[in-house]
Amino acid sequence: MEIKTLNIGKLQAKIPIIQGGMGVGVSLSGLAAAVANEGGIGIISAAQVGYREPDFINNAKEANIRALRAELRKARQLSPEGIIGVNVMVATNNYDDLVKVAVEEKADVIISGAGLPSHLPKLVEGSETKIAPIVSSGKAAKIITKVWKDKYSYLPDFIVIEGPEAGGHLGFKMDELQEHTNDDLETIFKDVKEELKAFQEDGVEIPIIVAGGIYTGQDIAKFLKLGASGVQMATRFICTEECDADIEYKNAYIKCSKEDIQLIKSPVGLPGRAIRNEFIDIVSKDKIKVTKCFSCLKKCNPADTIYCISKALIESVQGNVTGGLLFTGSNGYRMDKIVTVKELINELTLELEAVN
Structure with a gap:
């Protein structure tokens, strides 16, 4: 073509x-x-x-x-x-x-x-x-x-x-x-x-x-x-x-399987798709208290949010791939x-x- x-x-x-x-x-x-x-x-x-x-x-x-x-x-x-x-x-x-x-x-x-x-x-x-x-x-x-x-x-x-x-x-x-x-x-x-x-x-x-x-x-x-x-x-x-x-962020995608990718709920109610890790397991059961709000999203209330999405994404991009959030498309496991x-x-x- x-x-x-x-x-x-x-x-x-x-x-x-x-x-x-x-x-x-x-x-x-x-x-x-x-x-x-x-x-x-x-x-x-x-x-x-x-x-x-x-x-x-x-x-x-x-x-x-x-x-x-x-x-x-x-x-x-x-x-x-x-x-x-x-x-x-x-x-x-x-x-x-x-x-x-x-x-x-x-x-x-x-x-x-x-x-x-x-x-x-x-x-x-x-x-x-x-x-x-x-x-x-x-x-x-x-x-x-x-x-x-x-x-x-x-x-x-x-x-x-x-x-x-x-x-x-x-x-x-x-x-x-x-x-x-x-x-x-x-x-x-x-x-x-x-x-x-x-x-x-x-x-x-x-x-x-x-x-x-x-x-x-x-x-x-x-x-x-x-x-x-x-x-x-x-x-x-x-x-x-x-x-x-970070290189560990990239490696997380190389290591993940199709079964590791799941739908999640973000703090503002919009769904997303992410690689399952320790962080996902924790927030699927309980809230992670927000100790510092970065006022990043209009509809996020730090008092009742399930976790701070800024902190979760910053952790992962810096290499903490077990304690952060890794968004991915459905084919992320193929790399x-x-x-x-x-x-x-x-x-x-x-x-x-x-x-x-």
Whole structure:
């Protein structure tokens, strides 16, 4: 199959792959720049991006702003010509501040999920930064596109569909995830494509990117044939040399089995998928008292939350893989070695090209 360029406005990615944003600290400048240098779109996660700053514990808001700016500048130094973006969760308390930093640093794209980014067009007004909401249904795609068009006369530059096989904060109820298979991503894609027809202007289609359970070049080819403009892959990039997480974090994915991956409930009620470890066993039975709140998520109440998600994610990315939280897509168990981003991209493109 011929590899087509992913076009988002004037941006042209040689390969139709967006590396998904992974927080805390899993996808920073190192991984994003490496993907961008290979012709994909590299994404920095803004989630608690300042966790390594010396004043993070007592001044998380400013530490995150400072760190995001630094990561974007570093990524641009590492990849002067590549396409670099940021993933900012709507559920984040300082959402507007982080988006503004991304715009000021001339991020090429901003991808925003964990809620509908209803006022994102206003925050990027006057810039060349392209924006995309993450949706999990045709209904959500229709709602956010209509809001942007009616309120700001702005259509999404592209839309990311996150299916039930993804990790992180998922836009599904727990019982829905337990019944879903990856075939549902195809159904959701068709629904989104149908809903977006009403918003086409002058024959210009909104590019649709699919995510969740995309693992091989054959998976990519399947959705390109259906009419997707590209795919977003996150988990697949964890076991790369350039991934910004600790080596023990990467090894945890190499060591895990299919049975080790399970659905969990996050402190804000959104389900996710994670590798089972001692931490998961503990929080499945009891709460872990929050001794320090980082005010990271809007809907999290430290008095009654089951655990601090910031602390859990920071522990794991720094190498404490038994006492932290490791989000993963459904195929996280399939990785068996650490490779370079170049090697991974080459593998995927060869598989894609081999599809008739």
